[in-house]
Amino acid sequence: MARIGLSTTSVYPESTAHAFTYAAALGYDAVEVMVGIDAISQQTSAVQQLAEHHGVPICAVHAPCLLFTQRVWGTEPWGKLERSAEMAAAVGAEVVVVHPPFRWQKEYARDFVNGIAALENSTGIRFAVENMYPWRATKKRGAEMYLPGWDPSEEPYANTTIDLSHAAIAGSDVIEMADRLGQRLRHVHLTDGSGSAKDEHLVPGRGVMGAEAFLHHLAGTGFAGDIVLEINTRKCTTREEREADLRESLEFAREHFAVATG
DSSP, X not given: OOOEEEEGGGGTTSOHHHHHHHHHHHTOSEEEEEOSSSGGGGOHHHHHHHHHHHTOOXXXXXXXXXXXXXXXXXXXXXXXXXXXXXXXXXXXXXXXXXOOOBTTOHHHHHTHHHHHHHHHHHHOOEEEEEXXXXXXXXXXXXXXXXXXXXXXXXXXXXSEEEEHHHHHHHTOOHHHHHHHHGGGEEEEEEOOOOSSSSOOOOOTTSSSSOHHHHHHHHHHTTOOSXXXXXXXXXXXXXXHHHHHHHHHHHHHHHHHHHHHHO
């Protein structure tokens, strides 16, 4: 059965430690650690201790490949992925989530597809490449900012991630993408989007992506990877508001995935 996990980025600007506290209190099955500017997220021993203290396993490690984490764990991209795999192995996670390279990372991008396959073979960790989107100021104009491309279904990756907020920006049908990926879909970032040019990461059900139907589809195909809530709670003014959004997201996931499997 798929676990319902919480991404540590969902509690920002609160810390990685707070994410484990929320996950345990609300009854999430697991946590995905976003390796970022929070020093705790960069320390394998620290996140392992948090998992053990709260009794919540770590299901995935998100490699530091965002714009604002370009200098986390150095600047060499393959070294970042190797360290992510080491963390994943140490904490018992089977998956590292990774974004495709930025267009300006030409050398990294040139060998990315084969390099990911080689890392999976050498580490035994699944590198689930995430769908991204064209960068655009309006719905009519966009720039290709990722190489070899933002849609992982167009490349022969063995493992992939679908993120509904990213799909909203790209105008992608997530059910069709899941069908194209088939068994290569290993991981899901459950969230939502309105279809604007912003990466909104809305609470699922508050956007236009048909998150409910997507969960039904996943259950119908026997999806057994992890479903991780990766939402934006930065506008919450109190911890109570943030907790309410995290609870609503968990209940949405459990209700709609369970309906389809029941």
